[in-house]
Amino acid sequence: MSFLYAVLTSIVFAFTGQSEIPYAGVEKAFAAGNAAEVTAMGKDKMMLNVLGKEAVYSQSQATMVLKDFFTKKPVVSFKFIFKGKETPEGSYAIGTYESKGESFRVTIQFKKINSDYKIESLSIEK
DSSP states (O other): OHHHHHHHHHHHHHHHOOOOOOHHHHHHHHHHTOHHHHHHTEEEEEEEEETTEEEEEEHHHHHHHHHHHHHHSOOSEEEEEEEOOOOSSEEEEEEEEEETTEEEEEEEEEEEETTEEEEEEEEEEO
16 A cells, blocks of 8 residues: 555656756856857747847847857856745846956846746846
């Protein structure tokens, strides 16, 4: 009987498991300067603001814009300094991107879509 209970409990948790906000994945992608990995965690269309140039981009366009930024400002380090409260709509986080003596503030807005969290907007400011 306990075996049956364990199996049923496992099945229930597998189907009702909460998706987590991909903070670790974003941190890893930024730390590696991997634009494609960052944008893969975003919506099909995302708002991107890089040093004042703001627009809504497809994932492939956003990848090119971020790749250009990472090429011009190679990463030394990246870490989140604040993670907002998770709500049914989403969350946001603020990080610091360091590049050869320069520091940039990175703000990311996550939106909950079905059970996944996707990057809705990303801003990089001096």
